[in-house]
Every structure is written in structure tokens, then in C-alpha cells.
Amino acid sequence: MVIALRKVLISDEIDPKCVEVLQANGIEVVKNTKLSKEELLAEIPKYDGLIVRSATKVTADVIQAGSNLKIIGRAGTGVDNIDCKAATERGIIVMNTPGGNTLSAAEHTCTLIISLTRDLARAAQSMKEGRWDRKAFMGIELNGKTLAIIGLGRIGQEVALRMQSFGMTTIGFDPIVSADVAAEFNTEWLPLEQIWQRADFITVHTPLIPATTNLINDAVFAKCKKGVRVVNCARGGIIEEAALLRALESGQCGGAGLDVFCEEPPKDQSLIQHPKVTATPHLGASTIEAQSRVAVEIAEQFVDLMQGKKLFGAINAPALTNALSPATQPWVKLGESLGVLATLLAPGSASALQLQTTGAELAQAGSYLSAAFLAGYLRSSRAEGVILNLVNAPVLAKEAGLKITTSNQAGPSPSVAVSVTSANGQLQLVGSVAAGVPVLTGVQGSSFAVPASLRGPVLIFKAAPSPTLLPAVVESVVKNGASVVGLSVSSAVNSAVYGVVNLSGSLGNGLEALKNVVSSASQASL
């Protein structure tokens, strides 16, 4: 899958280094951070790539309108402003810059935790208003307090390490990070139910997904120590805003540091105006260092992908990870061609699909070869305007109820065998790559002495072996205005041979005429 990126739109405020890196690599860049939704919909068809932060909402209609879009880049971490499902179904890669703003977000979280202990924002404001009110601002120490960290990923870990230097005990929960890993950064892993009653402070560092939406709600606040302080520097809605307001009003929550909101900018000011809330306008990643890093990283990730060097930061293209090098391209093409041939030779719905690679060279190729096979296999049934590729084929196959199993076996020369089981029986195809060209080496146990090139327009037929077969096929093809560029015939199996004719163009109606000399024939453009 070659990603040609000619023109990229940047629709959010991003460090100028992003533009510099893209332009230095021959990509035309338009930066326009003032587009309305309607303007974005009208503009987007002109672009191969889109780069955003959190302000642009890349909704399904934007993705649908982006008829040339191949990649959406998020200069930052959270991709909740991008409809990743819609992008995946359209075969569009979504990538972020994981880690580029981790330290800034962690530092901002620590700033909010610390500021809550001394009511820093209000104390500073009181001074600006000319007051000297020492009694109103009695604080607490962090030393000896327990910080609960929900989400022990990149930011959660950095927060733990920093807050331990204030003498805090860190406990936390994460469904993926194990207790052993948490212990490596001196954090006690606990199930959520055991966390709430131990925490003096709670900070959340998860993505906003169904499992984390309203994770901290009325029921959770009720289980916490009275006066627990909470920080949300992740995504609005992980701490339920209405429940937080109730807990602040009742005193169950002693203070909240909020950098993110369900609606940004928030129309409802009740939390922001609450005296126990310190709020910032989504500033976690807003440092010179973080912005410079994410801008350069997203641009370099685009360029690396375009140049076929590597794929980093993609969140929806697992099959692409090993498929970028020029050496793998003919194998990807082979997988796709085998998929197209499979639908021609075994039409109808398949109950099982298997793909087996042979040879150590292809040991890691199962995921991209199966995705490529599915892209070919689904080609005839795709919706109008959808181009199948390694990003969307596995997802669309799953949605269609198609499962493919992959395996690898030892063998001296690399090859790919696919088998399609359907109500009509089983079809087996074997292919390989010769001199950089995908070739068919066998069908149904027969083999081609001269492997058949799978490139361009091809005719594939099945016939009873006979000395007059090939002249009759060639005559029929030529009579119908096409010329024969190559011809390979397999050994006989069960009284049948398979043939592949490489054509100079389409056979058109000639296919029907050919069926007088063979038992079945189909054509495809590979």
C-alpha cells in the first residue's frame, strides 16, 4: 500500500515546524485554522492528508467528504475528536503522536494537584483584588497523603514519579498495566473498589471511552473519604460533571482541578465558577516544548509513511505495520490478486478462509497478507467510492462475518497458499513472487511449470486437457480483439487443467465465446 501524500491541510493551531518538515519533503501544505464545518466539508476533497489537534471535529461526514483522504494525523494524544471507525471503514489511517506531550500533561496535572492544596488560584486572585487574607487560605501538605491514579499509562506513570517526590503514596488502577509493572514505578496496583476509600487525591489519565465515561460518579464519590480532591487533565466526562458539582457542594469533594470539559469551551459555568474549582482551558499540552515535539513528530510520521520507511503512531492499521518496505509490495499485490481470483473461482459466500505462508521470510507477513487477500476478496462487493486497502479490509470483512485464519510453515522457498471453503467445496490457490512480480504457482493441487504472472488484465480458465486447447484459446482471444501477452497452463488434476492468459486489454464479450472451448472462464484486472 503506497501512500502518496501531495497535499495536506492543517486545520488547528500547530507549531510552524510541522509545515516546514512537510514542505521540505515536497508536500504542499495549507494551514487554515478558521474553517467552519461547512467550509471544511467543501475544502477536504482537495487533500490527501489532514492534521488536527483537538479543536477540529473530524466527524463521519468530514471523512465521507474527504474523497482523497488517506491519512488523518493528530498532533497530540487523544483521538476522541476523530471518528476513527468511519476513517477505518474508508481505509484512512489515523495516527497520533503518543508521548509527544506526555511530560507537559503530567506536569500540568501535578501543578493542579499542588495548587489544590493551597487554593492557589483564589489566593492569588485575592491579592490582585488588594486583599491580604491569610486566614481564608489554610492549606494541607501533600506529604503522607495518598494519590490514586486511574489509568497508569504514559501520563499516569509520570505523575506518579513526580508526586512521590512530595512524599505522596501512589496507588492506581489500569486494566492493562499489571501490578508488577506498576510496582516498577512504586505504585500499588489495586482494583477500583479498593481505591476509593484510600485516596486523598484522585487523578484520571485514561482515554474517554464507554468504560471510562462517568467513571467517577455519585456512587464513587460516596465511597471516597470526605474532602477527597480530584483532578481531570485527561478528558471531560471521565469525572461526571454533575456528580462533581454535587460532591463539591456537599463537601464530599474538597476541591477539583479541571483542565478538560465535556463541552469545550464550556457553556455551563457552574463548575468553573465554583470556589473549590481550579480550572484551566485545556492547557495540558500547551507548552513550547510539547507543541514543538508533536508538530515535528506528526510531520515526520507522515513523511516516513509516504517514503515507505516506517509506520509509527497509527492507531487503526495493525496490518500495515510490517507491510511498508518496497520488498513487501509484490507480496501485498499477490495477496490481493489471490483474493480477486478466489471470488472468481469460488463465487458465493465462504464458510472458512485460510491463508498459510511458507518460509521464514514470510513468518511475520500473515497479518498484512490476510488483509491484502481480504481486500481482493471483497473488491467485487465493495460499496461505491470505497477503495479497499490494508486498513479497512479486515474491518469490513469482520463486519461481513468473514473470518480468516493464518499460519506459517517452514519451507525453503517463500509462498502463500489460500483456501476458501464454501457450500460448493474447497478452492486452493498457491502463489509466490518471482523477480518482483506476483505469480500463481498452483490451483487445486495442480502446478504451473511456468508460474502465471498476476499483473494487469488476466483471463483464468478451467478446461479438459487437450492438444487443441491452447490454440483454440489463443484464437478465441485474438478473434475478440485482445492479444495474448503471456500464457501459462497448469498440470492436470482430476482431468482438468487451469490456465492464465495475460491480455493486452479486456476481452469484453469474447469471454462468452471462449466458454465454447473451456469449461469455465473469468477475467479480472489485477
Ligand SMILES: NC(=O)c1ccc[n+]([C@@H]2O[C@H](COP(=O)([O-])OP(=O)(O)OC[C@H]3O[C@@H](n4cnc5c(N)ncnc54)[C@H](O)[C@@H]3O)[C@@H](O)[C@H]2O)c1
Ligand atoms: N489535557 C491535555 O492537554 C492532555 C494532554 C495529553 C493527553 N491528554 C489525555 O490524557 C489521557 C491519557 O494519555 P496517555 O498518553 O497517558 O495515554 P496512554 O494510552 O499512555 O494511557 C492511558 C491508560 O488508560 C488505561 N485505561 C483504559 N481504560 C481504562 C479504565 N477503564 N480504567 C483505568 N485505566 C484505563 C489504558 O490501559 C492506558 O494504560 C488521554 O485521554 C489523553 O487524551 C490530555
Ligand SMILES: O=C(O)[C@H](O)COP(=O)(O)O
Ligand atoms: O490529547 C491531547 O493530546 C491533549 O488533549 C492536547 O490537546 P490539544 O492538542 O488540543 O492541546
